[in-house]
Amino acid sequence: MPLTKYREKRDFEVTPEPKGAASSKRPENELSFVVQKHQASHLHYDFRLEWKGVLLSWAVPKGPSLDPSVKRLAMPVEDHPLEYGGFEGVIPEGEYGGGTVMVWDRGYWVPEVPDVDVALRAGQLKFSLYGAKLHGSWALVRTVIGGSPKAKWLLVKHRDGYASSDDVTVKKPKSAVSRKLLADIAKANGGDVLKAAKGDPPKKRTTA
Ligand code: MN
Numbered sequence: 001m002p003l004t005k006y007r008e009k010r011d012f013e014v015t016p017e018p019k020g021a022a023s024s025k026r027p028e029n030e031l032s033f034v035v036q037k038h039q040a041s042h043l044h045y046d047f048r049l050e051w052k053g054v055l056l057s058w059a060v061p062k063g064p065s066l067d068p069s070v071k072r073l074a075m076p077v078e079d080h081p082l083e084y085g086g087f088e089g090v091i092p093e094g095e096y097g098g099g100t101v102m103v104w105d106r107g108y109w110v111p112e113v114p115d116v117d118v119a120l121r122a123g124q125l126k127f128s129l130y131g132a133k134l135h136g137s138w139a140l141v142r143t144v145i146g147g148s149p150k151a152k153w154l155l156v157k158h159r160d161g162y163a164s165s166d167d168v169t170v171k172k173p174k175s176a177v178s179r180k181l182l183a184d185i186a187k188a189n190g191g192d193v194l195k196a197a198k199g200d201p202p203k204k205r206t207t208a
Contacts, residue, residue: 003054003081006079009096015092015095017087018083021081030108031049032050032107033129034103036087044059045059045060047074055079060073060074063169064169065155066163088177099192099196100192100195100196106177107129107130107131108130109128110130112126125140127140137160140155
């Protein structure tokens with residue numbers, strides 16, 4: 001039951017997050033990916049790749065970097081239902097992950113390995129992203145080769161035409177679907193606007 005952990009952590013009477021169908025396979029061959037910016041107790045970016053009817057998920061505290069020399073910590077978390085990729089809104093305070101969620105980027109991904117399951121077990125998954133913000137070749141690499149599935153992973157950009165020293169999380173802070181900042185999403189959904197705003201870029205100040 002791949003979504004058991006996901007469901008155990010949540011009270012679907014309270015949270016607006018999707019419960020997820022028992023089995024939801026997309027008819028197309030395209031594999032979706034989503035990066036959700038999540039201002040919970042701490043800001044992080046949830047990096048999710050569709051695989052075998054669920055979203056494999058990693059929490060990336062600092063978010064993705066386009067700079068191949070920068071390796072971003074990616075903590076594996078429980079599989080999420082495919083419908084979760086469309087979730088943007090507020091998880092009630094006191095619930096698991098309480099806070100504001102933004103669909104920061106989404107699109108589809110293509111494996112660059114012959115066998116994704118083998119690559120995941122080996123802790124070396126290479127793939128291309130076709131998103132609104134993230135493009136080109138990437139890798140998720142487990143820090144301890146052959147380590148436990150709970151071991152830390154790193155999210156790394158490969159060198160290609162999409163590599164850049166620009167900080168994409170700073171330059172492109174808005175939702176890929178609503179164009180809203182976290183504070184606007186919180187406001188529209190009855191969330192904690194001040195808490196959400198902590199994850200937004202500081203407002204530009206005009207000097208006198
Ligand atoms: Mn999260």
